[in-house]
Amino acid sequence: MVHVSATPVLALRGVSKRFGAVQALTDVELEVHAGEVVALVGDNGAGKSTLVKTIAGVHPIDEGAIEWGGKPVSISRPHDAQALGIATVYQDLALCDNIDVVGNLFLGRELKRFGVLDEVEMERRARELLTTLSIRIPSVRIPIASLSGGQRQTVAIARSMLGDPKLVILDEPTAALGVEQTAQVLDLVERLRERGHAVILISHNMADVKAVADKVAVLRLGRNNGVFEVKTTSQEDIISAITGATDNAVTRRAARTNGEVSK
Amino acid sequence: MSVDKTSANLDKSAPHGGGAAENPEAAVPSAAAVDPRLLVRQEGIFGYWDEFKRKMKAGELGSLPVVVGLAAICVIFQMLNSNFLSAQNISDITVTMVGTGMISVGIVFVLLLGEIDLSVGSVSGAASALAAVLAVNQGWPEWAAVLVAVAAGLAIGAAHGFFFAVLGAPAFAVTLAGLLFWLGFMLKVLGANGTINLDSDGLIGQLTTYFFADVAAAYGLAVVVVALFFVSSFLGNRRREAAGVPSRPLSDTVLRTALLAVVSFAAAYMYNQYKGLPLATVIFLAFLVGTDFLLRRTSYGRKIFALGGSVEASRRAGINVTAVRISVFGIAGGFAAIGGLFLASKIASANQSAGTGDLLMNAIAAAVIGGTSLFGGRGRTWNALLGVLVIVSIQYGLQLESIAEPVKYMITAAVLLTTVVIDSVTRKTQKTAGRA
Numbered sequence: 001m002v003h004v005s006a007t008p009v010l011a012l013r014g015v016s017k018r019f020g021a022v023q024a025l026t027d028v029e030l031e032v033h034a035g036e037v038v039a040l041v042g043d044n045g046a047g048k049s050t051l052v053k054t055i056a057g058v059h060p061i062d063e064g065a066i067e068w069g070g071k072p073v074s075i076s077r078p079h080d081a082q083a084l085g086i087a088t089v090y091q092d093l094a095l096c097d098n099i100d101v102v103g104n105l106f107l108g109r110e111l112k113r114f115g116v117l118d119e120v121e122m123e124r125r126a127r128e129l130l131t132t133l134s135i136r137i138p139s140v141r142i143p144i145a146s147l148s149g150g151q152r153q154t155v156a157i158a159r160s161m162l163g164d165p166k167l168v169i170l171d172e173p174t175a176a177l178g179v180e181q182t183a184q185v186l187d188l189v190e191r192l193r194e195r196g197h198a199v200i201l202i203s204h205n206m207a208d209v210k211a212v213a214d215k216v217a218v219l220r221l222g223r224n225n226g227v228f229e230v231k232t233t234s235q236e237d238i239i240s241a242i243t244g245a246t247d248n249a250v251t252r253r254a255a256r257t258n259g260e261v262s263k
Numbered sequence: 264m265s266v267d268k269t270s271a272n273l274d275k276s277a278p279h280g281g282g283a284a285e286n287p288e289a290a291v292p293s294a295a296a297v298d299p300r301l302l303v304r305q306e307g308i309f310g311y312w313d314e315f316k317r318k319m320k321a322g323e324l325g326s327l328p329v330v331v332g333l334a335a336i337c338v339i340f341q342m343l344n345s346n347f348l349s350a351q352n353i354s355d356i357t358v359t360m361v362g363t364g365m366i367s368v369g370i371v372f373v374l375l376l377g378e379i380d381l382s383v384g385s386v387s388g389a390a391s392a393l394a395a396v397l398a399v400n401q402g403w404p405e406w407a408a409v410l411v412a413v414a415a416g417l418a419i420g421a422a423h424g425f426f427f428a429v430l431g432a433p434a435f436a437v438t439l440a441g442l443l444f445w446l447g448f449m450l451k452v453l454g455a456n457g458t459i460n461l462d463s464d465g466l467i468g469q470l471t472t473y474f475f476a477d478v479a480a481a482y483g484l485a486v487v488v489v490a491l492f493f494v495s496s497f498l499g500n501r502r503r504e505a506a507g508v509p510s511r512p513l514s515d516t517v518l519r520t521a522l523l524a525v526v527s528f529a530a531a532y533m534y535n536q537y538k539g540l541p542l543a544t545v546i547f548l549a550f551l552v553g554t555d556f557l558l559r560r561t562s563y564g565r566k567i568f569a570l571g572g573s574v575e576a577s578r579r580a581g582i583n584v585t586a587v588r589i590s591v592f593g594i595a596g597g598f599a600a601i602g603g604l605f606l607a608s609k610i611a612s613a614n615q616s617a618g619t620g621d622l623l624m625n626a627i628a629a630a631v632i633g634g635t636s637l638f639g640g641r642g643r644t645w646n647a648l649l650g651v652l653v654i655v656s657i658q659y660g661l662q663l664e665s666i667a668e669p670v671k672y673m674i675t676a677a678v679l680l681t682t683v684v685i686d687s688v689t690r691k692t693q694k695t696a697g698r699a
Contacts, residue, residue, distance in 0.1 A: 096572030098640035108580030110562040124506045
């Protein structure tokens, strides 16, 4: 159902990142193809956010290589990532409370007409975008401060779609949302995949991962701890990879039997 | 989502946007596709009234307190002394306010970042001293002296911005150091004499003494302003209609134009009763229009607001935070220098007391009284005009009553405190109404 091209849109090869004495990432490998949702999971402090920030150019990598469409690239600033076509939606959303929805959607890439902000065109495109993504908010001309948490999340995701990126990174998009809004965001993720975007989805919620992801990449203590096909892998396997039970037949069996016993 | 006019006339000019939450009449059945929670306003005058009531309830006062305050000041002082609203007094007020007002415009820029600049008083004094020394002692042409003084103000402000934005020192401390340093610089430049008299017929002298005596000047300006306003709103609305986004109905534009026309022509009539249209006021208005355009219609202005809202969000949006910060402090320094020249022009000299005393506090108070938030991200340069009008009107009113200086300070302080209290209380109301 999902066409996956041979060359990954983004590939990380042996990426490492240090913060002073802390080795945040060690030799991390990751591949994302167009039209594919890769869930990035791991415990708190596993390095998910750091990995995302290296891809987004917030923290340049120390060692290793980043390949974009098969060619090595260097991403040292957020601008580099944006120029490549990487859009990131952070957990803390990074919206300006005092600016209205249109202003936030176009922040940093305002449309201009004769050197002046083209508010009309921005508003028209904002409405169009929100409509195609089936996002409902009270008005595109109210400040973000007046929106609910879920509405802010959808605005943040919509914002990432404006530059028509090849890769969208979503950092815990459903963490603060209710049932209805979570479903809306997951729908949105599927819509992104249908439109041929590559998606990296960070989530703690296994139900969400199972629902939308094609592959699950597990990080543990800053290292790869397995990449799984979602369809053929059980939730327990993923969880044991996250929590650190080493991935072999014995531990898998132990986990399974324990699970059965406790039931 | 197709939105028809009756259900979505969003007030574009209001910084808080339009916004009636529960307004059953407005959510007409014809707009079934529209979310019922859509912020809506009825068409016409009733729509304004409804929206006004709702905004009052939600605590979105905007400039209302300061406008009401200004009206109260006029009524009270007029009752105490019938000369208060005379053409001469109003003309004097609007010329005197320009010096402090210019400085306050710069303060608005800095406050939009959520920062403060304490050096603007000293910088204004230093710039006027520099201009006077160059023009009088060194014999430079006055226009060159003015240019150098303003450029020096920009550079001084940018230097403060450098220490703040690049080296990460708190703006409060950096500009406090600036306050002392540039005060010392001014005293040193002025030398032993301490006072340099300016040629009152020169360029600087004329800044506050020149009046367009021709009756046609004031009326002509009023006509041009009103016409420009109407044409630009009309064309803007046409474009919005063509693009299919909510626009104002024509009646709305006409009403706004009419209001502006009443104010403009009243002001023009009043000026023509005395010496005519003051050059200082025209320059001030031009700067206000220019800076308002810069802040609300250009991407540079959008960056300033973004920084005032969230520095992190701005950085991630690819905004060069350091450059914007440095430039904003540069703008504050530049406006301080311009203000200093107007203040020097008013007394036709540069002296040791320039830029000291209550000037700094008045400039900051004017921005805040006018409605600029101290916490960044909210405000307009027009706030500086309203605020400085309040402060200077009080000064003149008390002067007419021959009330001594100490009382003036105390009353200005009371006004400032009242404004800040109103601001805090309304902010609380806004929070409970879900639109802080």
